[in-house]
Amino acid sequence: MxxxxxxxxxxxxxxxxxxxxxxxxxxxxxxxxxxxxxxxxxxxxxxxxxxxxxxxxxxxxxxxxxxxxxxxxxxxxxxxxxxxxxxxxxxxxxxxxxxxxxxxxxxxxxxxxxxxxxxxxxxxxxxxxxxxxxxxxxxxxxxxxxxxxxxxxxxxxxxxxxxxxxxxxxxxxxVDYKRFTPGEKNPDLVHEFNLEQKKVILTVGRLVDGRKGHEMIIRALPSILEEVPNAVYLIAGRGPYEDFLKELVHELNLDTHVRFAGYVPNDLLPNIYGISDVFAMISRETPEMGTEGFGMVFTEANAAGKPVVGGKCGGTEDSIIDGVTGYRVDPSNVDEVISRIIKLLKDDVFRESMGATARKWVEETSxxxxxxxxxxxxxxxxxxxxxxx
CATH class of the missing domain: 3.40.50.2000 (Glycogen Phosphorylase B;)
Structure with a gap:
């Protein structure tokens, strides 16, 4: 038809x-x-x-x-x-x-x-x-x-x-899993964002309001740094919410641990996922924008061999297999966010195994x-x- x-x-x-x-x-x-x-x-x-x-x-x-x-x-x-x-x-x-x-x-x-x-x-x-x-x-x-x-x-x-x-x-x-693939970290991007010897938490998404949970990860970062001192939070995206997030980063003295990548062209997205270790987007409901949808960024990150952490909100029950391809966490529970991210950043073998499982799941279903x-x-x-x- x-x-x-x-x-x-x-x-x-x-x-x-x-x-x-x-x-x-x-x-x-x-x-x-x-x-x-x-x-x-x-x-x-x-x-x-x-x-x-x-x-x-x-x-x-x-x-x-x-x-x-x-x-x-x-x-x-x-x-x-x-x-x-x-x-x-x-x-x-x-x-x-x-x-x-x-x-x-x-x-x-x-x-x-x-x-x-x-x-x-x-x-x-x-x-x-x-x-x-x-x-x-x-x-x-x-x-x-x-x-x-x-x-x-x-x-x-x-x-x-x-x-x-x-x-x-x-x-x-x-997800285009032939485009988003596991591989070595792009050295040019690692150098551009000063990520040498860093454990990178990544969020990709428009900075429109608090729905994607950037603020939650920023507030969790001081506790994460106690266990993973070389952790860095890389935020890819642009929008009116960026000013608020930058002020919060400065207020918490996290300027050396948070990078704002701004708008990332579509052809560079696979490389951005590639330089991360864990993808996190603690999606939640907001009065302005409602809830997050499916969250395609989770499956894109999975295709790149990265485990993910997302909020128990909206469509993530379909995009994250809890405990298999990543974790779904209570978006209001900062301790849960902290513990899941720390676990993934500290245990290299576990993180890579979960990322490989996530990649296989994407190939089979997406x-x-x-x-x-x-x-x-x-x-x-x-x-x-x-x-x-």
Whole structure:
């Protein structure tokens, strides 16, 4: 079946859900997928390299308020045009607004089936708003199939819509384990960040708010240093939260033990994972952003042969096998964070063994080609259902 994938943002935009959508689409038969999205910085060069068709109209909006409805109407008209021009069989909606609403309208007025995607990070967050939960139930209730990116996202769907189990498919993110591989530490990066003879704790993620738990690791660092004096915390990412974190580092006299790497280009990410010893992101729920989703950075680190430490929050029950590929810890319990990180940093044999096990697990469970085949199966379910009605 030929699908039209609608999302407000698409690579080269940063973000786990964007990487998720890209890899599902790029591993789907390229002649059977059309991506409809918005123009972002660097899109022309990016799109030229793709085999699949990408159509971009307009720019992403920072919010979807009622006064933006006319913009959504234009997107809806473009969607209907593409549905008929490209002979689309099913619409895939990567965002609640505008894609989810457009999918609902296309089904209601043009009888086109649609698939709606749910991520842990944005699902429970919508419960804080007055009208969005009602609109979300409308979109979910009328979707032909629902793709949940983790188990906790599936729980969220069932929390909102009754009798929907038969149309939910959990498709966790994959990882390019041929790109993220174990290997020697890159000497240039080790020198750049002054990591010679250091045990490196790494976090990769946007510095938007406290959801990813950078603050917890910084506060844990003095106790970690008592047991592992050569420990260093490397923070890769950028965002408005960086100033707060730098102030905290200075306040705790940790300037010589914390490195801010800033934005790391996509092509350098494998090397950044490679210079670490332990990956840690103590994800937790925040009022501003809700909870973390699946956490693709955990499986990327695993693919690089690194054990991980993550918060018992959001989608990490799917991305971390506790005690096998890493540890899930109480994000409010700093002592637990300290003990797990110290254990991994001090015991080289144990750390490397866990990293090797994690690498094998990723190879067996996280191939993007297999994930794209699951999307094909979702589309076939819809085709069979329409054929019998």
């Amino acid at each position: 030929k699908m039209l994938f609608i999302t407000d943002k698409f690579p080269p935009v940063e973000g786990g859900s964007r990487i998720y959508y890209y890899n599902l689409c790029v591993n789907y038969p390229h002649e059977e997928v059309v991506v409809f999205t918005k123009k972002v910085d660097g899109y022309k060069d990016f799109d030229k390299k793709q085999k699949m068709k990408i159509i971009r109209k307009g720019i992403p909006l920072s919010n979807w308020k009622y006064y933006q409805v006319p913009r959504m109407f234009l997107t809806f008209l473009w969607t209907i045009y593409l549905v008929y021009k490209e002979s689309i069989d099913v619409i895939h909606c990567g965002d609640f607004m505008p894609a989810g609403i457009i999918g609902y309208l296309a089904k209601k007025f043009f009888n086109k089936p649609y698939v709606y995607y749910v991520h842990e990070g944005d699902y429970w967050y919508f419960d804080r708003f007055r009208f969005k939960p009602k609109l979300r139930r409308l979109v979910l209730g009328n979707a032909d199939q629902i793709v949940a990116a983790c188990t906790n996202a599936e729980v969220g769907v069932k929390h909102s819509v009754d009798n929907c189990s038969d149309k939910i498919t959990i498709i966790t993110p994959g 191939d993007w080609v297999d994930k794209a085949k699951q999307i094909e199966q979702v589309n076939h379910k819809i085709a069979l259902n329409y054929a019998t009605h």
